[in-house]
Amino acid sequence: MTEPTIDRATYDELKDTAGADFVVELVDTFLDEAPRLIEGLRTAYDQRNADVFRRSAHSLKSNSNTFGARTLGVLARELELGGFARVEAADAPLEKLAQEYSRVAAALSELRNA
Amino acid sequence: MREGGHGAARLLVVDDNKVNRLLLTRSLELQGHSVASAENGRVALEMLRRESFDAVLLDMEMPEMDGFQVLEVLVADLQLRDLPVIVTSSLEGVDNIVRCLELGAEDYLPKPVNPVLLKARLGASLEKKRLRDQQKDWMRRFAIREVAQDLQESGFALGGKRINATVMFSDIRGFTGLSETQTPEETIELLNTYYTLMFDAISGHGGIVTLMAADGLMAIFGAPVPQPDPCDSAVRTALEMLETIDLFNLDRDAAGKPQIKIGIGIASGDMVAGYAGTNERAAYTCIGDTVNLAARLESHTKVALRPVLIDRATHEAVADRFATESLGPVQIRGKKKPVDVYAVTPAHKA
Numbered sequence: 001m002t003e004p005t006i007d008r009a010t011y012d013e014l015k016d017t018a019g020a021d022f023v024v025e026l027v028d029t030f031l032d033e034a035p036r037l038i039e040g041l042r043t044a045y046d047q048r049n050a051d052v053f054r055r056s057a058h059s060l061k062s063n064s065n066t067f068g069a070r071t072l073g074v075l076a077r078e079l080e081l082g083g084f085a086r087v088e089a090a091d092a093p094l095e096k097l098a099q100e101y102s103r104v105a106a107a108l109s110e111l112r113n114a
Numbered sequence: 115m116r117e118g119g120h121g122a123a124r125l126l127v128v129d130d131n132k133v134n135r136l137l138l139t140r141s142l143e144l145q146g147h148s149v150a151s152a153e154n155g156r157v158a159l160e161m162l163r164r165e166s167f168d169a170v171l172l173d174m175e176m177p178e179m180d181g182f183q184v185l186e187v188l189v190a191d192l193q194l195r196d197l198p199v200i201v202t203s204s205l206e207g208v209d210n211i212v213r214c215l216e217l218g219a220e221d222y223l224p225k226p227v228n229p230v231l232l233k234a235r236l237g238a239s240l241e242k243k244r245l246r247d248q249q250k251d252w253m254r255r256f257a258i259r260e261v262a263q264d265l266q267e268s269g270f271a272l273g274g275k276r277i278n279a280t281v282m283f284s285d286i287r288g289f290t291g292l293s294e295t296q297t298p299e300e301t302i303e304l305l306n307t308y309y310t311l312m313f314d315a316i317s318g319h320g321g322i323v324t325l326m327a328a329d330g331l332m333a334i335f336g337a338p339v340p341q342p343d344p345c346d347s348a349v350r351t352a353l354e355m356l357e358t359i360d361l362f363n364l365d366r367d368a369a370g371k372p373q374i375k376i377g378i379g380i381a382s383g384d385m386v387a388g389y390a391g392t393n394e395r396a397a398y399t400c401i402g403d404t405v406n407l408a409a410r411l412e413s414h415t416k417v418a419l420r421p422v423l424i425d426r427a428t429h430e431a432v433a434d435r436f437a438t439e440s441l442g443p444v445q446i447r448g449k450k451k452p453v454d455v456y457a458v459t460p461a462h463k464a
Contacts, residue, residue, distance in 0.1 A: 010226075017229045018140050026140075030133050051177075058175045059131045062204045066137060066226040081206060 003071050005100075005107040010068025027112045030063055031105055038098055041079065045087050045094070054080055060097075069104040072097070123168035123240050127151040128158040128184070129202075130176040134225065138171055138202065141229045145236075155179030159187060162194055169239055174203040174214065185217035196246055198239035202227050274388020274401075279336035280344040280380060280428060281405050282321065283412035284312065284355065286329035287375040295372065305329065308374070311362060315354040319347040324399050332409075334400050337387045345382050345431035349458055352378045352422045353436075356460050379411030381425040410446045411455065418444075420457035429456040 015023045037056045044053035057080035064073035075097045079086050087094055125147050129135040132153075139149045150165070152158035156179040158170070174181035181201060188194045201214045204225040211222050220239045223232060286292070286308065293301050309326065316323055316333045320341050325332035333351070336344030355376065363373045385402035404425075411423040418441055429438060437459040443452035 014226075018137060018144070022140055026133060026136055029136060033132055055130070055175050055177065058204065059134075062131060062225050063133045065204065066133060077206075 005069065005071065005103045006111065007068030007070050010065075010070075011111060014066065014068070024112050027067070027108050030067065031108065034060065034063065034101060034105070038094075038101060041097075042094060045084060048084070050083060053083065064104070067104075067108060069100075069108075072100045072104050075100055121237070121240070122146045122148065123236075124166065125149050125236075126158060126161060126167045126170045128153075128155065128170060128176070128181070129173035130154055131173070134173065134202075138227060141227065141232060142171070142236075144229075145233055155181065155184040155187075158184060162188075162197070167197065168243060169198040169200065169220075169236065171200050171202050171236075172219070174201060174205050174210070182213065182217065185214065185219060189218040196243070196250075198243050200235060200239060202232075274386040276384060277337050277387045277400075278382075278384055279334055279387065279400065279404075280348040280382040281385065281400060281408040282316075282331075282333045282335070282348050282352065282378060282380045283409045284331050284333075284352075284376050284378040285412065287377055287416065289329040292372065292374065304374075307362070311358045312355055315351050315358055318354070319351040320344075321347060321351055322398075332399075332405075334387070337400060338398070343431070345380075345428045346435065348380050348382075349422075349424065349428065349432050349436055352380060352458065353460060356421055376421065377412055377415030378422045379408045379413070379415065379424075380422070380428050381405070381408035381411060382427040382431065383425075406448065407446075407453065410448055414444065414446055414455065418455070418457065421460065422458040424456050424458055426454040426456070429454070 037060045040056040061076035127138045142149045154176045172181045198220040200221045201219045202223045221235045321333040321335040323333050335348045381404045383404040385400045385404045387400045438456045441455045444455045445452045
């Protein structure tokens with residue numbers, strides 16, 4: 001993957017404008033919420049709940065962009081726009097999203113403690 | 115309810131996503147605002163109805179009640195429809211953004227929200243709200259609550275509609291002579307006290323003052339907001355005005371000032387109510403024979419030597435409740451045929 005997991009310029013700007021301490025709190029909130037959103041995507045898909053599915057993908061996209069997690073943001077956006085049809089695509093997008101999230105979580109934890 | 119220093123506002127952030135909520139709240143607090151938050155549209159509306167806010171930052175994608183639904187409720191709510199709403203969302207598609215603006219959103223800011231842009235847009239929205247609030251305040255002061263409300267609900271248009279209502283004219287007897295015996299400052303002070311007392315009696319019975327000219331007042335009962343019994347309200351108001359003036363005269367007497375006396379004419383029936391004037395300057399008023407008759411009855415109090423005169427229509431509506439006396443058909447200035455005139459006997463003399 002050529003794109004970095006976290007775009008440092010976006011992350012640093014967030015830190016500058018909102019304050020370093022606050023960003024630590026914000027990262028913790030994201031790490032707490034994101035697994036629920038990803039789980040929510042799976043459940044919503046299984047239960048065929050299109051609204052919850054779209055909303056979870058939308059939230060994940062929005063938060064990813066806040067921290068500069070661009071790839072995760074793109075994957076989430078594809079799910080938001082593509083809906084269930086996108087989940088069924090050959091490249092297993094839900095798994096891809098979960099894997100990308102693991103990378104993002106690791107990178108954010110590292111930045112948080114830096 | 116603006117609190118804090120200049121430019122500090124009370125804001126409501128509405129977003130179902132905790133990260134977004136925290137971040138936006140933080141950005142706004144760093145700009146000196148006081149911020150509350152809600153996690154969906156339903157909770158937001160509850161808060162907006164309970165507390166006073168200067169602006170709302172609204173997400174669109176939310177469970178229970180989304181941003182579009184919130185905008186729809188706000189635009190239909192007279193109390194809340196002027197509240198500026200800035201949509202902050204990562205909505206997909208220009209259509210959705212257009213829909214927000216069409217539903218009355220003041221502005222749209224894409225997420226992640228740029229703090230500099232946020233500050234500028236919010237500042238502009240708050241300034242517009244401040245001007246609107248000021249205008250509303252002026253309108254309340256120089257117009258009348260009911261008229262202000264009518265304007266807000268129906269908009270402004272010259273012209274009127276036919277209504278059935280009761281009109282009252284009142285003035286101070288011998289005002290010109292009175293003015294000559296005192297300084298202009300004393301006259302203004304007397305008028306201000308007089309207006310305060312009379313307005314209080316009139317609005318206390320649901321009437322509105324539509325005209326003030328020196329010592330003369332014109333008031334309408336039953337328009338623009340209909341009243342169950344405008345004749346009754348007008349006569350009660352007249353009696354209260356007389357009692358108030360009696361009390362006021364006790365004060366004036368104690369201060370060695372001359373007594374004042376008022377005359378009141380009341381008539382009921384059809385009239386045309388609406389905005390008369392030009393598009394630049396207009397007033398809410400009522401016109402028609404009924405209005406002329408009330409004015410004539412008021413001047414006739416000087417001839418009849420009775421403080422309150424009413425026409426036949428008003429009399430028919432209130433005769434069972436008030437002590438009245440028929441003065442018979444009276445030839446009134448400006449009327450071809452004599453009209454039936456009745457005097458209302460002040461309660462304390464009955």
